[in-house]
Amino acid sequence: MEKQMPRTSSKTNRSKPKQDEGGGSTRTRPESQSQSEPNQAGDSATSESGSAKTRKKGNEKYKMALRDGIPPLIKCSRLEDAMKAYIQAANTAFGPTRSVDWSSAMKNYGMTNKRLAQEFKKQEEMNLDSSFIRSLSAFKESLKSMSEAFLEGLSCQPLSWRLKIQEEIEDTYLEILEVANLLELKQKFIELYRVVNLLPPGATQAMAKFHIGDAHFKASVRLMESGEYKKCLDHLHNIHQLVEEALSVLAKLAKANTGLTLEYEDLDHDLQTLKQDTLYHLSTAESLQARKCGEKMLAEMLENHEHLNMDVVWDIVDWFKQAYLKAAELDLEQEAAALSFLGLVNEKILFSTVKTKSYYKRCMELVDAAQPKTFLTETWYQQCVTGYRKIQDAERRRDEAAQSRERQEVLENLTAEISALNKANTSAGELLAHIYTHHAPTKGRKLTDEHLKEFWENEEQPVCSLEKKKARKKILLKAFADFHPDKFSATTVEDETEEDQKERKVLSEEIMKMLTRHHELLKMD
The missing domain is CATH 1.10.287 (Helix Hairpins)
Structure with a gap:
């Protein structure tokens, strides 16, 4: 259905695009949470203006849409009629009360669009193959409208109005998050990044960035477990900016309000935890990447051992040392694996028994420290055990031979x-x-x-x-x-x-x- 869009003032330079057709989710909130009438804050100040009168007509149509027993099709039609009235109210806002009228109309438009999106969501969740295009599109349109209304009303609307619309913005974002969690991972990130750009600066935007960062982190953990360290690193590298921006927003809120509320303190703690976990997994993934590069070069060199290039050998050593340093005191498994390959290079190529024994011994100590986890099937562990046993056997034979010679001399006496x-x-x-x-x-x-x-x-x-x-x-x-x-x-x-x-x-x-x-x-x- 074509809708008339509100005009934007020269002050705000905002425009209202046409509403896209779209889809929804598989879970809905209780209807009591969504059937509140669009807030009429600002009506007393604009009761004589044409925009305020048109907005009140929209409120009446909104109430009619939420009457009990109305079929969904009629309900959606009445909600769309209310949205048209709010758009007309926004377009007719002018004069000294223009900002109040425009922000109030756009707020009501966004809340009505949210209610329409919830209806789409109910219909789409009955279809198991639904892509939730209609509900997502309506939710994003609602979020965009309320965000613009909030920014416009900062200088002219009372505190109660601003707090109310902030609650509605957060609730709408959580509805979108609920739907996005049902999408495929790639599409989920596309939708969340679009949504975070629609949110006004504040705690809800910080929360959204945390959710995106957390989704990246969980995806990186799954990829790490499957050995896809390159894709894992892509996700981990995307987290840093999101977390820092969210922490910056919370720091500004704390400074402006002389402290954070309990809810925002929890969010700040979650962001700090995510930051630390990301650094840990980033080191692990980079260690794994460096080790894999070294393993590939080492395998090629051992296959073509007739043409030994010492420059390549030292490059291999550098890769394994980098893998060791990245994982040192963070990931016992990756650290032990890197040490095992350093021992292998010294055993097979550099023929340094002292260094070989040192690397293998340290690797075995880390394996013992990682108990009860075992690495019996890992190639790096098997080569470490084999190499270390060879060194021990050689040392034992050498000691026994020396003792035998010494004992023979004593027997002669x-x-x-x-x-x-x-x-x-x-x-x-x-x-x-x-x-x-x-x-x-x-x-x-x-x-x-x-x-x-x-x-x-x-x-x-x-x-x-x-x-x-x-x-x-x-x-x-x-x-x-x-x-x-x-x-x-x-x-x-x-x-x-x-x-x-x-x-x-x-x-x-x-x-x-x-x-x-x-x-x-x-x-x-």
């Missing part, structure tokens, strides 16, 4: 003692007698002479009972305690050199081998 032990090792009793005669511990001896005598008596008997065998085993265990390498080598002897301590330790090891053999024979019997 103990040739006489070892030969005497071998000669005495004809029986357990002979061995015990020899070692406690020539190599008895100087302190804390467990096996006494009485134990030796008892052992000899049991050993001389051709057949021993089970109790006798258990007694012999216990005596051998006391000898184990006396000659255990850790205890035997730890006892100090006056004027003993380090070389003497090594010999005593090796000697105790040889004695323990012989005692263990006799103990095993007793168990077999």
Whole structure:
């Protein structure tokens, strides 16, 4: 239906476009919230003007549209008739009361358009495939009209009128948000960005920017989880300006009103939280991006290892270091992954065992810190475990070889003692007698002479009972305690050199081998 649009004054330079046809949402507010009569603030000041009289005619038509039992089609027709009256009232506003008349008419026009949009919404929510074009278009037209009326009325309307229209603007915006949340993500952002430009500067605009930023953030989290870090970064980069502008608006409101209300304090807190969360996810996404670049270059280099370009190698290292620094102390997983690849570069290309071990070790520490979360299926974790295990095995073999060489040198110095032990090792009793005669511990001896005598008596008997065998085993265990390498080598002897301590330790090891053999024979019997 064609509508006559209001004229705009030279003061405001505003024009009223034709109403687009459009659609709505799947949920509606209670009718009691929307059937309030358009506010007639300013009528007393303009009661004699033609614009005020025309506006009152529009109010009567608006009341007729909201009578109970009226079919939706007739209701919409009457609302459109009321809107025509309000447009005519705005177009006929002139003279000293022009601003009051124009802002009042446009406010009522916007409220009526909002009520019409709610009717469209009820009709469209019955259609599951609806795109809500009509209701969205009507809601945006309503929001635009009320925003223009609010800006025009700032200098001429009373405070109660301004507070009322601010409530209506916020309510209309929330209706639009409700419908936008039902759209596809791309279309949702298109609609929300259009709406935020229609809102007047203030708390509602700050709220709208928060909602857009929050939608960007949630979209970025989903994209991050699916590995689409480039699209994730696009969303995260869009949040900063929205949050800063919203915080700036709230700061101005706080300064003008000497503080924020509880509702706006909550919004300020939400904006600060969103800002911090965005910085965290931005670092994570940038870390992932840098690591993926390094991984791609590393894979190409390992496939073509015959032509090694060190400049490219250092570029790869730089990518992984950048990934590490971006995620450091923010995201354990990304930090550990970057360290794993730094270890791989040093292992496969730079052949720096010290750096390789350092990177792999730190990666394992971060994995432990991230528990109970596990990364068993991640490539970077598997290569870290494999590489670190190789280094540990190589170090263990090297240490064992060094210890073997050192032990062989000591054994050569103990040739006489070892030969005497071998000669005495004809029986357990002979061995015990020899070692406690020539190599008895100087302190804390467990096996006494009485134990030796008892052992000899049991050993001389051709057949021993089970109790006798258990007694012999216990005596051998006391000898184990006396000659255990850790205890035997730890006892100090006056004027003993380090070389003497090594010999005593090796000697105790040889004695323990012989005692263990006799103990095993007793168990077999």
